[in-house]
Amino acid sequence: MAERVVNVPAHNDVVDLCARLVRFDTTNHGNGDSAGERDAAEFVAQVLSDAGVESTIYESAPGRANVIARLSGRDPSLPALLVQGHLDVVPAAAADWTVPPFSGEIRDGYLWGRGAVDMKDFCAMVLSAVRSMAASGRKPRRDVVLAFVADEEDRGDFGAHWLTAKHPDLFDGCAAAISESGGYTYHVPAADGRTVRLYPVATAERGTAHLRISATGRAGHASRRNDENAVLRLVGALHRLSEHRWPVRLTPTVTAFLERAGAALDVQIDLSDVDATLARLGPAAGLVESTVRNSTTPTVLDAGYKVNVIPSLASAQVDTRTLPGTEDDLLRELDTLLGPHVEREFLTRQPAVEAPVDSTWFSSMADALRSQDPAAVVVPYCMGGGTDAKAFSALGIDCYGFAPLWLPEGFPYRAMAHGVDERVPVEGLRFGAAVLDHFLSHC
Numbered sequence: 001m002a003e004r005v006v007n008v009p010a011h012n013d014v015v016d017l018c019a020r021l022v023r024f025d026t027t028n029h030g031n032g033d034s035a036g037e038r039d040a041a042e043f044v045a046q047v048l049s050d051a052g053v054e055s056t057i058y059e060s061a062p063g064r065a066n067v068i069a070r071l072s073g074r075d076p077s078l079p080a081l082l083v084q085g086h087l088d089v090v091p092a093a094a095a096d097w098t099v100p101p102f103s104g105e106i107r108d109g110y111l112w113g114r115g116a117v118d119m120k121d122f123c124a125m126v127l128s129a130v131r132s133m134a135a136s137g138r139k140p141r142r143d144v145v146l147a148f149v150a151d152e153e154d155r156g157d158f159g160a161h162w163l164t165a166k167h168p169d170l171f172d173g174c175a176a177a178i179s180e181s182g183g184y185t186y187h188v189p190a191a192d193g194r195t196v197r198l199y200p201v202a203t204a205e206r207g208t209a210h211l212r213i214s215a216t217g218r219a220g221h222a223s224r225r226n227d228e229n230a231v232l233r234l235v236g237a238l239h240r241l242s243e244h245r246w247p248v249r250l251t252p253t254v255t256a257f258l259e260r261a262g263a264a265l266d267v268q269i270d271l272s273d274v275d276a277t278l279a280r281l282g283p284a285a286g287l288v289e290s291t292v293r294n295s296t297t298p299t300v301l302d303a304g305y306k307v308n309v310i311p312s313l314a315s316a317q318v319d320t321r322t323l324p325g326t327e328d329d330l331l332r333e334l335d336t337l338l339g340p341h342v343e344r345e346f347l348t349r350q351p352a353v354e355a356p357v358d359s360t361w362f363s364s365m366a367d368a369l370r371s372q373d374p375a376a377v378v379v380p381y382c383m384g385g386g387t388d389a390k391a392f393s394a395l396g397i398d399c400y401g402f403a404p405l406w407l408p409e410g411f412p413y414r415a416m417a418h419g420v421d422e423r424v425p426v427e428g429l430r431f432g433a434a435v436l437d438h439f440l441s442h443c
Helices: 012-022 038-050 120-135 160-166 230-243 252-265 274-287 327-338 360-372 389-393 426-442
Strands: 028-030 055-061 064-071 080-086 110-112 144-149 174-179 186-189 195-205 207-216 295-303 313-322 342-350 377-383 398-401 423-425
Touching: 012 038, 012 110, 012 120, 012 426, 038 055, 038 064, 038 120, 038 144, 055 160, 064 160, 080 120, 110 426, 120 144, 120 426, 144 160, 160 389, 174 389, 186 252, 186 274, 195 252, 195 274, 195 360, 207 230, 207 327, 230 295, 230 313, 230 327, 230 342, 252 274, 252 377, 313 327, 327 342, 360 377, 360 398, 360 426, 389 398, 423 426
Parallel strands: 080 144, 080 174, 174 398, 195 377
Antiparallel strands: 055 064, 064 144, 110 423, 186 195, 195 398, 207 313, 207 342, 295 313
16 A cells, blocks of 8 residues: 555645754754854744744853743643753764755755754744644644753753753643654554554653763782772773673553554564564564663773873763663662772763653544544654653653654654754655644644
8 A cells, every 4th residue: 555644734834944943053062062042042932923922032041042932722721731842953064964964955855954853843843833723713722831942962951951940830730741752654564564654652761870980999000910900990890781681671651562563563572572572573673672671881981191000090981771660770780780999970860751651642642643644553662862851751741752753664764863964854844743733733
């Protein structure tokens, strides 16, 4: 059966909105070094104003701008919904790209540029849906808080975490939130030869614990025997860590993904043998294989200052990701693996996020996707990385990854975010705007 997208109204402005957002260089180099989001924020505020929506720009530091607006719903007795996306992007080396990364060029049915997928596409789709509703005199079913924030690509200190710490009242009444990353098409071959269109919606994401691992020892001359060499102690600890295979821990989200994706693909699911189940899932395993276990990945090394000197201190940084409810167990095992004379400290510590799978929110997202693709199979999944959901979930908000996007078969979507030649299908933008319009109108 030929794949097609149905009932997609002509949101002619969403592509232009996305292109114009991409053309703002909002590069975030990290550690406070940023081009800033102010110009993009002012553009967003103007688009909202043209649609009759009043907004406010909150600057956490010069140039680090966040836009907040609140739409009144038809039923103010319902809890509010937060729709949040970030305006900053990661750096792009222009020499590596086919097109200039901030050109917003449209070529071969795609809109190219840094942020086209992560995540100015979502910001444009939200703005398009708001404009469409305003143009037709419609209101969302419930109050909707819009947040276009800074600094997600670093630590959120100038964006979501700053807003929730300094202005939590802006999100009063919000029971749930949507943002990156979920609701996109994932074409998977089924056991019977069919191609199934899965749409994974994130109902969880692993926690982030960036650690510094430090080994101490006795300094000395490198030509002499030294059984207290800090470098060797660190290398030994990292070797034990890298060799350790963390056990399978099935969370409600991952369990639901395996069961529902398996049923849709006609694949036998054995929760007692997850590795064998992943092998049977084929390409769909890519959505879940990183979230059946915790992970500890060494990424940075720092030791020594002269080749003939044994240092007294050697350190490494380890990217640690924890599934909901597992952090304490991981840290106990981690301390055992590190061994004596090696200590750890947190550089960043943000808990895992998990929202209910079987909720009216999830059902409304599924309905909205099926309004544009009746063959959509909507499944929950857990994100392996982290988003601003960690900031907003601390306010008691159930956070979902729902940034709907239609993707053609074979499109390397998961390689686009932070990658070279980042691009998004023009048809996908129009599909996403229509899905969001439906969701905001009915959820």
